[in-house]
Amino acid sequence: MDASTVAVVIEDDEDIRGLVSTVLEQAGFTVHAAATGLEGIELVRAHAPIVTTLDVSMPGIDGFETAKRIRAFSDTYIVMLTARNDEIDTLQGLQSGADDYLVKPFRPRELRARVEAMLRRPRAIVGTPPPAAAPAEPLVPPAESVEQSWLSHHGLRVNPEMRVAELDGAEIELTRTEFDLLTELMTAGRRVCRKPELVLALRGETHMSEAYVSEHDLRAIEVHVGNLRRKLGESATAPRWIETIRGVGYRLTAR
Template identity: 55%
Template sequence: MNAPADELRTAVIIEDDPEIRRILSQVLEAAGFATVSAENGLDGVRAVAAHQPLLTTLDVSMPGIDGFEAARRIRAQSDTYIIMLTALSDEADVVAGLGAGADDYLLKPFRPRELRARIDAALRRTGVRPLQGGAVSPAPTSGTGPSSAAGRPGAARAPVAPAGAASGPSPTRPGDADDEWLVHRDIRLHPEQRVVKRDGEELDLTRTEFDLLATLLESKRRVRSKADLTLVLRGESFASGYYVGEADRRAVEAHMTNLRRKLGDSASSPRYIETVRGVGYRLTSES
């Protein structure tokens, strides 16, 4: 790779197919990553623990423990950005993968260019910006080494600004001017602190679930389509030509299912988020 040493980031590849491992290595190294490969789930979990990678690709069907169990074990010890790769396309499998801790879900066979787009989106969401020529550069910070907390997904970062957020009056923000909580019914969300509370109790959301909820709170009663939410989660604008396929929409549905479960909400009788059939999602009415 041509990137300077202090610009490299580590990615762990957990995949039992040698040809797919080779393709993943090529795509990730072109994006500026130093790669570590594992052929099974147990070795992959150990590799993540040892290297604390910025990003991890994870196959579902592997010898030993499968990708779902590997994701749960990884998430218990690391905030690495997990892209799950699998031939399983049923919605239940997507929900299971994202519920186990994956951040994104890509169906096999995949196109290297689509994987690279997912990687670039992951970099933007974790505070690292892609550079021309494949290298990556950290967001401004005092720590730039691969093991620095500032370069890892769990580090504090600026709030996600939902693309195309609704114009008009700002959402309710109780308290002082610097106390920027977004509020809907008994849900309160702080974008900068990345904290969500329901009826005063803090909820444990994944970064994607948090970003979805923040987008809907910003948009209030404005309907957000699944394609729109896909682009928001990838840091794209409405003007982006990025292709949004059926797998992307299913991933948004799966994230929404998990988010509703953690909120104690129901799609059939919603208190917080309602489905606009054939279009997308929006907040329920306050009344």
């Protein structure tokens, strides 16, 4: 089965589990559902879904721990669902590896819109080049062509086509969202990327003039940048790569 049409729903409330499953099935997914975190982890391992929805409050291990364990082996898009609207929950959820966060009760069309927005972004797993069709010409592309596809800054390199990020020659493990965010910043260079601009870029809605950006969306960008810095080993007060423009957004540090 094509993994791009598979979704996993992890939710202990039977009614909500059924609702989320129905929304995703109507969007064209084959859905596998679980009532606990441990069951959900095994479903993700078995079916390699493109999208996983995950409840925060569950019996046994909670959604935060479940997300961490899933992220250890899977690059599935994770949307966390919770009845709590505290900022600390949003922060913890995104730090656990979630790509997005919805507060219950949510509208079914909102969930579907969030999932569709994520799927507009590249689906290749970070660090794994997508399979290529057999070319008629030489199998190895010209060295200059490969090199031109890399974006570089102070020892940090990103190849958007291959979905690979390297730091000082070593590959970095990033989530899809972190990789997409880093690519946006690397592409922009010293131009300041405003937070709303980054939100729309991650949604694939850059050219939509009336797209809505919430405070939650802006906070999520801050958390994703924080996660990215942590993986790069960078200090926000003395950045090597990503400079914060207070109250505005981010840009690359000066060369």
